[in-house]
Amino acid sequence: MEIKQPYLLFLGDVPDALAAKTATGIVDWRKDWCAGQLRLPGCAADTGLPDLSIDEAKKQGVKTMIVGAVNAGGKLPEHWITSVIEALEAGFDVATGLHVRLSSIPAIKEAAEKNGCKLFDVRFNDISFETGKGTKRSGKRILAVGTDCSVGKKYTALAMDKAMNDRGYKSSFCATGQTGVFISGRGVALDAVIADFISGAAEWISPAVDDDQWQIIEGQGSLFHPSFAGVTLGLLHGSQPDGFIVCHEPTRKTMRGVPAKLPTIQQVIDLTVQCGSLTNPDIRCVGIAVNTSALEEGEAKAYLAKLSEEHGGLPATDPVRFGMENIVDQVATEFGAP
Amino acid sequence: MEIKQPYLLFLGDVPDALAAKTATGIVDWRKDWCAGQLRLPGCAADTGLPDLSIDEAKKQGVKTMIVGAVNAGGKLPEHWITSVIEALEAGFDVATGLHVRLSSIPAIKEAAEKNGCKLFDVRFNDISFETGKGTKRSGKRILAVGTDCSVGKKYTALAMDKAMNDRGYKSSFCATGQTGVFISGRGVALDAVIADFISGAAEWISPAVDDDQWQIIEGQGSLFHPSFAGVTLGLLHGSQPDGFIVCHEPTRKTMRGVPAKLPTIQQVIDLTVQCGSLTNPDIRCVGIAVNTSALEEGEAKAYLAKLSEEHGGLPATDPVRFGMENIVDQVATEFGAP
Numbered sequence: 001m002e003i004k005q006p007y008l009l010f011l012g013d014v015p016d017a018l019a020a021k022t023a024t025g026i027v028d029w030r031k032d033w034c035a036g037q038l039r040l041p042g043c044a045a046d047t048g049l050p051d052l053s054i055d056e057a058k059k060q061g062v063k064t065m066i067v068g069a070v071n072a073g074g075k076l077p078e079h080w081i082t083s084v085i086e087a088l089e090a091g092f093d094v095a096t097g098l099h100v101r102l103s104s105i106p107a108i109k110e111a112a113e114k115n116g117c118k119l120f121d122v123r124f125n126d127i128s129f130e131t132g133k134g135t136k137r138s139g140k141r142i143l144a145v146g147t148d149c150s151v152g153k154k155y156t157a158l159a160m161d162k163a164m165n166d167r168g169y170k171s172s173f174c175a176t177g178q179t180g181v182f183i184s185g186r187g188v189a190l191d192a193v194i195a196d197f198i199s200g201a202a203e204w205i206s207p208a209v210d211d212d213q214w215q216i217i218e219g220q221g222s223l224f225h226p227s228f229a230g231v232t233l234g235l236l237h238g239s240q241p242d243g244f245i246v247c248h249e250p251t252r253k254t255m256r257g258v259p260a261k262l263p264t265i266q267q268v269i270d271l272t273v274q275c276g277s278l279t280n281p282d283i284r285c286v287g288i289a290v291n292t293s294a295l296e297e298g299e300a301k302a303y304l305a306k307l308s309e310e311h312g313g314l315p316a317t318d319p320v321r322f323g324m325e326n327i328v329d330q331v332a333t334e335f336g337a338p
Numbered sequence: 339m340e341i342k343q344p345y346l347l348f349l350g351d352v353p354d355a356l357a358a359k360t361a362t363g364i365v366d367w368r369k370d371w372c373a374g375q376l377r378l379p380g381c382a383a384d385t386g387l388p389d390l391s392i393d394e395a396k397k398q399g400v401k402t403m404i405v406g407a408v409n410a411g412g413k414l415p416e417h418w419i420t421s422v423i424e425a426l427e428a429g430f431d432v433a434t435g436l437h438v439r440l441s442s443i444p445a446i447k448e449a450a451e452k453n454g455c456k457l458f459d460v461r462f463n464d465i466s467f468e469t470g471k472g473t474k475r476s477g478k479r480i481l482a483v484g485t486d487c488s489v490g491k492k493y494t495a496l497a498m499d500k501a502m503n504d505r506g507y508k509s510s511f512c513a514t515g516q517t518g519v520f521i522s523g524r525g526v527a528l529d530a531v532i533a534d535f536i537s538g539a540a541e542w543i544s545p546a547v548d549d550d551q552w553q554i555i556e557g558q559g560s561l562f563h564p565s566f567a568g569v570t571l572g573l574l575h576g577s578q579p580d581g582f583i584v585c586h587e588p589t590r591k592t593m594r595g596v597p598a599k600l601p602t603i604q605q606v607i608d609l610t611v612q613c614g615s616l617t618n619p620d621i622r623c624v625g626i627a628v629n630t631s632a633l634e635e636g637e638a639k640a641y642l643a644k645l646s647e648e649h650g651g652l653p654a655t656d657p658v659r660f661g662m663e664n665i666v667d668q669v670a671t672e673f674g675a676p
Binding site: 131132133134135190191192193194195196198199200223224226227228229230231232233234235237238257258259260271274275278279 | 567
């Protein structure tokens, strides 16, 4: 699954900005890949990119239209189908993360075939993976893990990848969720893989690379989430990370979507080391990434300093507010300069 | 997925007994459900059931023909398709655990529709599961876990279910693998479920029951197997077992199919308690089940006594050789008499 750039981001006519968060995420991290946005009348979302018609997008060399918004239910409404077909008629590939396959809609399938265009449904997976092997691969890997779902693992991995590259490391981001796939142009929505192949898919996502290459892998779920821990464990085993970053959201009262208690950061560190050592005995925590948006800046700094002290001096940061420099420092200390 | 009895077991013309191990497993545990076997010329397997033609099976009231054998590659050879169609013409449902869907073969699909018969592909799953909830359900549950794959978890769960019923407990077996589904007439091959729904499927497999009901749940994989631990963890969380039995094969040198080291029984107990307490804080180990077939009877008894001593007096047995009585005793001690 290799999605060609530049992208045209389709926002439809969604009623608020949150419904277009896939598009926003792409613009946050890969603005250079995006030629513009296509909005229908009444659209309340705005990525800040120039509004382009299909014709204008074609003139600018767009290769793929990404449906970067969801409507209620994850379906594709009738009037969005019209836009998808116009994009295919212009020769663009089309990619979505919706719950319905583009190819299951006859008019779309036909237009794609007629125009020789590809359809990407990143929520589905047509790759035949092997089962995980568990043997050591060349290259170095960092995995984002979390005390819960939706605590900033994708953002942390992307910020870490950028900070590593800025520091002179050879680093790439490995996507395991749908927005991440659009941001990297490659990858697999791991939660959509058949259970037997979770760790095998994770091995495919972060394949062997040169020894000085780093892969920063987007995390999924939490080892302590009763709905999704199986995915998290398979990802941990398949990723065989050398280092991991624990992501945390301090205002969360219970695990997302279920009434379970949140684990402590230390519990996450301990269980990740214990389970992760199965495929990488040298696994270690390299930092803590916290969403401190509920705190004033001074409070946030004090909180992070306290976290660091409580966890044996591990660097703690808010990736949005304070960057990843201290965690890259930790990587340099533990694994050497670039 | 509710498969109707009685069964006719189709063995095809497989070249050895091992290729018919699904059929053998069904006969071992549910001989009463099986009217007979159907073998093609040259078949080298034999379940010991009477050989029946389709016509004879029909007279005996057969409801479902189970393809209880696999040929190389898990495909359905042309001459087996003929038998499947004859079974459908006789009005039988047909069930397989092959890698190909029966309904993907046009002649089979047509015959099923024409005769109003059901096709069961237990290696595929068409149920829409919820994601796991992790909340406590009524009833009591025992899960078989293992130091590795293929160490007797299904056999142990079936033997435990039988021993519990013999002792007067209300017990049922919950299948999580394909042979198990044929043996219980219900269930899901858990390794074929989409990753996001592993624990949700496990919750579906062992739903809420009366408080005096026990569910004995077939295990899958191992928390220490780098290929399949994600499935094992999702099953553990979704099963929320009150008790678990550790299954072990002492001659195994490395984890099945991969060069990883085998964990100790104590490591399996510790990690199962640690992870399992997320959805059942009262989880505990109730026994150890070992395949001692490589040892003389006296050696086997001495080995089991030593294991019991090393693990705080937990009962250890070989389910095939010595039965499950001592583990049922442990359940009675821990949870009360029936």
